[in-house]
Amino acid sequence: MVSPHGILLATHIISSSYGEQCSKVCDCLLRHGILSLAQIIRFTELTKESVVNCLRVLFNQNCVQPFSSQREGGFGEAPRIVTQYIVLFDNIIHKLRAPKFMQIVSEELGSDCLNIFHGLIQHGRLSLNRIIERNEQTTGKTDVQVLKESFNRLLNFRFIERCPSPEPFLAPQDNEEPPVKKRGARRGETQEVLTVEQRVLEAATPMESLRFLVDVDFASEEKVEETHAKVTLGKKRKSEAMVPDEDVMGAGEKKEVLWRVNYEEFVRRLRDKACISYVKTRLNDEASIVLSAILELSKNSTVRHKVVESAYLSINAIYDEVIKKDGGIGMDFDHIRASLAQLGCTCSSADGEAYSIDLKGITDKAQSEEVESVVLKRYGREAYRIFRLLSKAGRFLETDKISDDTFVEKKDTLKILYKLWKDDLLDMEKIMLNGGKQVAFLLWRVNKGPLFEKFRDEMYHAALNLRLRIIHEQEQAKEVRL
Incomplete structure (x- = not known):
């Protein structure tokens, strides 16, 4: 559940960017949860055409994710596929962080990459052809090869990614199944129970080999995407009796591969930077260097939904990464082991001397x-x-x-x-x-769970008041100029 001031802040962001009707649809989904098209129309009291247009805008801006699920039919009726919509609250809040994300891209990759990135921030989802057209309009440059190199650099840094499936199929969950062990989990450790939103995002996300695919024949991307869709949704073949709802997002149409900003990578970078700064302040420089090395080594292997602990890393791998860092050249194995103990790392001797750090802690x-x-x-x-x-x-x-x-x-x-x-x-x-x-x-x-939520809601309240104050000051300035 989203906190009260979180809802107000999210709807204000949508309202100021995409209009009151989109804000009304967003508010409806935030307050009522997962809804079908008919339910959204009933709650918002908008026309069907208005709701469909709003959903398309929010979908293209990565604020809403449609998904289909099986609903049992009545007596003598076959099951049917129902399309539902879930609002992505975190993606809406990330729009406030867009200037920070753009600063990171500018500092690390330069202006050419920043121009592509800014287009994705502004439009939400773009095909490569649209990126090329926009680049020509904004910069006047027509060198496609330079643009593709910049595009590939953004992919290599994982700043952008392929858009998820427009309407993944969420298979019904069998409550009688025993809890599944995590891949590589220790004995007795069970898989974290995912929320519906997490299950939808997991079903929609392209497989890792495609998500950041760089060397690709752009003319044949549609065929690759179709293949991925079959793999993702092909657990059970839908029967002919299962007829899906109206295709609001146009998912059934043949389209180019679309790209978007990878918010997950930016959040990871900012989280890692905050953890390193905290450890440096509370412990010492050596512990922060070791933590930085561990985070660098495990950045592509952390859990997607919720980072709890890093992967197990060998002491040799940690040492090789530590000596690359500023201030790490003088650290030996004893210094590194002492820092690992300070950080509260757990040691496993199953595959030699390997360590994992509790990031959540x-x-x-x-x-x-x-x-x-x-x-x-x-x-x-x-x-x-x-x-x-x-x-x-x-x-x-x-x-x-x-x-x-x-x-x-x-x-x-x-x-x-x-x-x-x-x-x-x-x-x-x-x-x-x-x-x-x-x-x-x-x-x-x-009780830290509700307590953190309470203070997070207060931060949303403060952010909303600040935005309203800025708008008020801007309106007053306009009146003075007039």
Whole structure:
């Protein structure tokens, strides 16, 4: 579920970029979840033509992903395929980060690549022919070979990718099947349960050999894409009785291969940069160099949906990468092992000396410290000590223990705890003990999941207020000039 201010921010972004009707369709999908075309028409009270046009705009801007699923028919009726639509909230928010993404491309690849990238940011999805035409219109350059080289550089850096399938088929999930083990998972480790959105995106994503394909005969791309579609959707052949809904996105038409910005790569880079900076500040330079080497080695093997830990890497591979970094030439194996211990890496001797780092642990610590700094500013130092104790404990603690460990008077401790609980920063649990008389014990803890969501919603609120303020200032400036 998207937070309330997240919905307001997303709809404002769509409204300011693509109009009120697109914003209304986006708001409908954000509030109601996965919907069919008929349901969107009913909730928005727009005409069918308007809804279809809005969905096409949002689809081309990578903000909506259609998918088809099987729906059982009534008595004596064959199953049919229903097209549904899911809004991609993260992709909408990424539009705010477009200037940062363009800065990265400009610094690393130069102006020629930036011009292609800017076109994809602006239009969402473009074929190679449209990229060539736009480049001629904006720069006046007609050297197709130079443009293709720039295009290939963007692909090699994974800044762009092939667009996903326009309407993947989501097979029904069998709840009776046992949990599947992850590829390369340790004993007893089961596969993470994916959300519907993650399953749809996974079904729509081209196979890795095609997603960033560079050496390709562009004249024959359609044939390759058709082959991929058969592989992706060919788990079960649809029966003739299964007739799909109306082709709103035009998925059935024969089209060129389309390309788009790979937001995933930019988010990974920014996340890695933040983790390295955090480790450098909290530990030391050597630990940040080792972490940078691990992230560089495992950048193409991390889990797509949620990065939890890196792949296992041999100590020799880590050493070879460390000595390439600035400041890493003087580090030997002992220094690297010490840094790996500081980073909390787990060691496996199954394939020699190999290490994996808990990336989620680093990001959770960084997020916790950000929240703690906000608590310090809002509630004072005593509340900060209490909150930090509970955050590090990760479990329920009794009031007297909190008071003793933080050196805060019990009366003041209770006031602070109630204030934090009232503001939804803490969970409280009351335990009644029946002895000679009833005695109540209050237990307190920090529940980081809802807490991080609360602060994320506050950031969305702040971003929305800032955008509204900027628009207000711009309108006032126009009035003054007039």
